[in-house]
Amino acid sequence: MTILDVSGLDVSLSGLRILQGVSFAVAPTGVTVLLGRNGVGKTTTLRAIVGLVPGTGAVTLAGERILGRRTHEIIRKGIGYVPEDRCVFGGLTVAENLRLAERGPADYDLVFDLFPELKKRSAQRAGTLSGGQQQMLALGRVLLVTNRLLLIDEPTKGLAPKVVTEVADALGRVAERVPVLLVEQNLAVVRRLAADAVVLAAGKVAWQGGARELLADAELTKSLLGVGSHG
Numbered sequence: 001m002t003i004l005d006v007s008g009l010d011v012s013l014s015g016l017r018i019l020q021g022v023s024f025a026v027a028p029t030g031v032t033v034l035l036g037r038n039g040v041g042k043t044t045t046l047r048a049i050v051g052l053v054p055g056t057g058a059v060t061l062a063g064e065r066i067l068g069r070r071t072h073e074i075i076r077k078g079i080g081y082v083p084e085d086r087c088v089f090g091g092l093t094v095a096e097n098l099r100l101a102e103r104g105p106a107d108y109d110l111v112f113d114l115f116p117e118l119k120k121r122s123a124q125r126a127g128t129l130s131g132g133q134q135q136m137l138a139l140g141r142v143l144l145v146t147n148r149l150l151l152i153d154e155p156t157k158g159l160a161p162k163v164v165t166e167v168a169d170a171l172g173r174v175a176e177r178v179p180v181l182l183v184e185q186n187l188a189v190v191r192r193l194a195a196d197a198v199v200l201a202a203g204k205v206a207w208q209g210g211a212r213e214l215l216a217d218a219e220l221t222k223s224l225l226g227v228g229s230h231g
């Protein structure tokens with residue numbers, strides 16, 4: 001059983017074929033990681049799933065076709081998207097950022113239980129939060145409402161090592177509740193969180209299987225990602 005199926009996904013941008021028949025599935029629990037060198041199309045894959053860039057092929061959420069629908073419709077079907085730049089409203093407070101994310105009943109207890117810092121900093125302007133705190137806010141926003149799947153793009157990018165650990169802890173707890181398709185370059189975080197891995201290369205799926213299996217094979221990891229799995 002899967003929660004998301006991507007089949008033969010093609011995306012062209014500015015006349016370039018960025019995704020070339022990408023096919024993979026996301027398990028209904030835990031973390032599936034989407035890996036690949038810079039520029040292979042990881043972000044584009046997430047953006048196509050939520051309809052922010054046009055694509056052809058098929059994408060289904062719990063069996064229902066979503067490709068070709070408008071972004072707000074796709075989001076309402078239960079996909080929470082946390083883009084790479086986090087997109088918090090810097091001029092608004094933490095509480096206001098959360099309120100904007102409300103869509104039906106909002107589970108503030110869950111969000112403040114996972115991220116007590118957000119409660120403490122409710123009145124603080126989001127633009128003055130640290131990078132890690134902004135990431136917690138971006139995660140808090142998608143957890144406020146019931147989602148069937150989260151798409152999270154490079155949540156640890158640019159964060160200090162200690163904060164990377166905090167965000168990874170938070171993601172681990174998040175993934176106990178809702179399946180996650182995660183783009184993540186930090187292999188220590190991948191090793192810790194991901195059960196399944198999908199590796200893109202030049203707009204195609206180059207490898208898929210167990211994340212542990214991939215990371216245990218230093219040569220394979222190096223050939224696919226250009227980095228050592230222990231580095």
Ligand SMILES: Nc1ncnc2c1ncn2[C@@H]1O[C@H](COP(=O)(O)OP(=O)(O)OP(=O)(O)O)[C@@H](O)[C@H]1O
Nearest residue numbers: 013014016018036037038039040041042043044045
């Ligand atoms: N709007 C666009 N117009 C033209 N090319 C684009 C556009 N958006 C992305 N691209 C190109 O598509 C390719 C894939 O980009 P994408 O951001 O999906 O890669 P990525 O795997 O997420 O990379 P990174 O790990 O560096 O974030 C890149 O070559 C990028 O330059």
